[in-house]
Amino acid sequence: MEGRTAHPIVLRLDGDLGRPRLVVAFRPLLVVPHLCWLGLWTVPAAVAVVAAWAAALATGRVPGPLHRFLASFVRETAHVSAFLHLVGRPYPGFLGREGSYPVDLTIARPTGQLRLGVLARILLALPALLLAATFAIVALVAAVLGWFAALATARMPGGLRDLGAAALRYEAQTAGYLLLLTARYPDASPRLEPPIRDDG
Amino acid sequence: MTSARARGVAIAGALVAAWVATVWLLSGTSVPSDLALPKVDVHAVFGADLVARAERYRRFLYVDWVLAEAALLVTLGVYARRGARLALESVAGPIGTGMLLGMVGLGLAWVVRLPFSMAALWWERRHGLSSRGYVDVLVDGWLGLAGTFVALSLALLVLMALARRLGSWWWLPGSLVLAAVAAALVLAQPYLTPGLEPVGRPRVERAYERFRSAQGVGDVPLRVQRVSGDTSLANAYAFGLGPSRRVVLWDTLLDGRFTGREVDVVLAHELGHHSSGHLPKSIGWFALFALPGAFVLMLATRSRGGMGEPAAIPLALLVVAVLQLAAAPAQNLVSRRMEAEADWKALRTTRDPVAARGLFRELAATSLGDPSPPRWSQLLFGTHPTLADRVAMADAWEARRDDPR
Numbered sequence: 001m002e003g004r005t006a007h008p009i010v011l012r013l014d015g016d017l018g019r020p021r022l023v024v025a026f027r028p029l030l031v032v033p034h035l036c037w038l039g040l041w042t043v044p045a046a047v048a049v050v051a052a053w054a055a056a057l058a059t060g061r062v063p064g065p066l067h068r069f070l071a072s073f074v075r076e077t078a079h080v081s082a083f084l085h086l087v088g089r090p091y092p093g094f095l096g097r098e099g100s101y102p103v104d105l106t107i108a109r110p111t112g113q114l115r116l117g118v119l120a121r122i123l124l125a126l127p128a129l130l131l132a133a134t135f136a137i138v139a140l141v142a143a144v145l146g147w148f149a150a151l152a153t154a155r156m157p158g159g160l161r162d163l164g165a166a167a168l169r170y171e172a173q174t175a176g177y178l179l180l181l182t183a184r185y186p187d188a189s190p191r192l193e194p195p196i197r198d199d200g
Numbered sequence: 201m202t203s204a205r206a207r208g209v210a211i212a213g214a215l216v217a218a219w220v221a222t223v224w225l226l227s228g229t230s231v232p233s234d235l236a237l238p239k240v241d242v243h244a245v246f247g248a249d250l251v252a253r254a255e256r257y258r259r260f261l262y263v264d265w266v267l268a269e270a271a272l273l274v275t276l277g278v279y280a281r282r283g284a285r286l287a288l289e290s291v292a293g294p295i296g297t298g299m300l301l302g303m304v305g306l307g308l309a310w311v312v313r314l315p316f317s318m319a320a321l322w323w324e325r326r327h328g329l330s331s332r333g334y335v336d337v338l339v340d341g342w343l344g345l346a347g348t349f350v351a352l353s354l355a356l357l358v359l360m361a362l363a364r365r366l367g368s369w370w371w372l373p374g375s376l377v378l379a380a381v382a383a384a385l386v387l388a389q390p391y392l393t394p395g396l397e398p399v400g401r402p403r404v405e406r407a408y409e410r411f412r413s414a415q416g417v418g419d420v421p422l423r424v425q426r427v428s429g430d431t432s433l434a435n436a437y438a439f440g441l442g443p444s445r446r447v448v449l450w451d452t453l454l455d456g457r458f459t460g461r462e463v464d465v466v467l468a469h470e471l472g473h474h475s476s477g478h479l480p481k482s483i484g485w486f487a488l489f490a491l492p493g494a495f496v497l498m499l500a501t502r503s504r505g506g507m508g509e510p511a512a513i514p515l516a517l518l519v520v521a522v523l524q525l526a527a528a529p530a531q532n533l534v535s536r537r538m539e540a541e542a543d544w545k546a547l548r549t550t551r552d553p554v555a556a557r558g559l560f561r562e563l564a565a566t567s568l569g570d571p572s573p574p575r576w577s578q579l580l581f582g583t584h585p586t587l588a589d590r591v592a593m594a595d596a597w598e599a600r601r602d603d604p605r
Contacts, residue, residue: 023289023300026307032346033299033353091290091300101291 008108008182011078011169016089016102017158019150023091027084027147030091034080037094045073045179052180056118062180067110070179072096075105078172085143086156087164103165105172113183125178128186132174139167166190219488226484229537230476231544237592238599242571245557245591246564250571257568260323262577268316269525275312276518279305283514284504295360297510299353305517306352310345317341324431327568332430355381356513363498363508370507371494378494379487383441386479390440396423396448403460404467408447411468411549415475420445422467428452433567436466438473441483445474458562461555465546472545478538485534493523528580535583543585543593551601553594560590 023030052066062070076096082088088103098104117124142164146156173186242251283301290297321337324330358377363370390396399405399422408422420440427435427450434452438445447470453463473479497507500519504512547556564571564587571587578586585593 020286020289022286022304022308025311026304026345029307029342029346029349030300030303032349033303036350089289091292091296093292093296 007173007187008111008184009074009169009173009176010106011165011172012104012106013087013162013165014089014102017156017161019086019089019154019156021151021154024086024147024150024154027086031080031084034076034083034092034094038077038080041073041076045070048073049179053118053121056113056180057115060112060115060118062110062113064110067181071105071107071176071181074172074175074179074181075107077175078105078168079103081139081168081171082165085139085164085168086146086150087161087168103168107176107181110181111183113180117183118180121178121180124185125174128174128177131188132171132186135167135170139164139171142167163190215491219491222484222488226481226488226534227537229541231537231541235593235596237589238595240571240588240592240595242588246561246571246587250565254564254568254570257323257327258570258573258577261320264316264320264323265581268313271312271316272309273518273521273525275308276305276514276521279308280515280518284511287510290510294364294508294510295357298356298360298513301510301513302352302356302517303349305514306348307345309517309521310341314338314341329433329568330431359494360508363506367508368498368502368506371491371498374507375487375490375494378490379483382486383483386439386483387441387444390444390446393425393439393448396425396446398422399424399449399454401454404449404454404463407460407464408467408471411464411471414549415468415471415545417471417475418445420447420471420474422446423448424451424454425449426451428455434458434563436470438470439479441479445479447471447474452566457566459555459558461550461552462559462562464550465552465556465559468546468549469542472542472549473538475545476538476541478542481538485531489527489531493520493527496523532579532582536585539584540589540593543590544597547594547597553598556594556597557591560587560594563587 048066048069052062052070055066056062073096075098076092076094079088079092079096079101082101082103083090083092088101090102092101098106142160146160146164149160150156170186170188173182173184176182177184177186246254283305286301286304287297290300292300317337318334321330321332321334325332355378358381359370359374362374362377366373399408405422412420423446425448427433432452434450434457436447436449436453438447440446447467449463449466453466458466497516497519501507501509501512501516504515506512507516543556547553550556560571563569569587570577571591573582573586584590
């Protein structure tokens, strides 16, 4: 079972709010190659999550290689999403490596999961998915407002950046929960640093 | 001479010989080599008023084009000098950073040309040739950039990966890979083109089947594309490869402005492209142009570390733009030869030079095409023979009607 301290999926942010106008102007189109790439990546990820589900049902744990593969997929999605929503500044890579992007996900190593929770994961994730969809709209609105602001000032307003980051973190934690990277439910708190909870 | 140098010279000689032989093979045409086109009095055939209006109409578009090209080259020139700085805005590795620099450069090119595109649209609307809205064109152009960005990223992925692996020899396999990608695009294009519908006109379909059989073209469907909401221009085209081959008529050709016999000439012309193998030949020509083009690109980008380095990509965009401009006369010459061959096949198939002349007169009237444009504009833009030359070919065919060739 996972220790109930910090959430196992943490979003880390840098403080750089500068956004060069040229890269802002075409931003929605610049991610199209990444979206195509993620579309291709979705196929093996879907296979991997089915395999992870079967393995976790059998052993109560997602095997390390599958966990790493799915974690890379979720991290890459978060990097691309951060760039698209102007939460991150530079153009992201294509491999989802940890530490490769200033807006990064730290995903804890696999731990044991309750088999019943694994079995019913899709059903259990439904409320989180609904909330994640709402957060996605929030992130989109923040990104659209931030796009105009960054075009005018070459800088992303800090508040809009943080709002987008909070939304992206919830979406990433939801994806992590759905894809069996963690048994912990997503943290809906708008605070960027998730609360440290004591098992006490 | 060292043995390595001798080997290099031998390879270069073999490449040049293969290139020249391929040019000769692809240049073959069924238009008789001794065909002399008679002089056509454009004022008598097309009417002095139409000729004057067409010249005025085209003059604006020429100026617009020259200004757009100048703005594009200046912008790409500045981008070639300064664009490499944007590499700092990427953590995507050398190839991903190259993609970013390439996409931003193309995006800039689109923005710079936008006012000139809008001016051309304004001019077309003013002459009743287009009814597209400015916002529609803007949004379509923006969305179209997405497809362009994907294609560019794929091309850069291949070329930069080859350059990083093969060094300065990347241009040889690189141009062949680009030709293979072009072939794949030609094959896939008919499946990706939305809104192609059956013609649903028995007379047109019967004529099409008759001509298809006469030209020995296999199972190539005829389709119609609805464009009348956007333009009054009339057009048709042949595209696809092997099983994806199609002939497409714009619905503006079937709106009553053209007679049935004139539409027949169009059908036979488009089938002529397929029966002459113009689509596969076009891919061959693309490969022939890509080979020296990639070589020049390799030479030009060496000062920036070669095509494998992201810093070379802004310069590469400028070089490609210049090469495209420089190659346009040769590409248009190839295109005109193919179009002339399709015209010749249409005349042989329909045996109706009167309808052909009527079609070309009507095309001039409906598109305000200059029947006899200046030589320089024909060199730069002339993908088809001039309308005057097309009428002259109909005259020439009629003069030798009983010649079996």
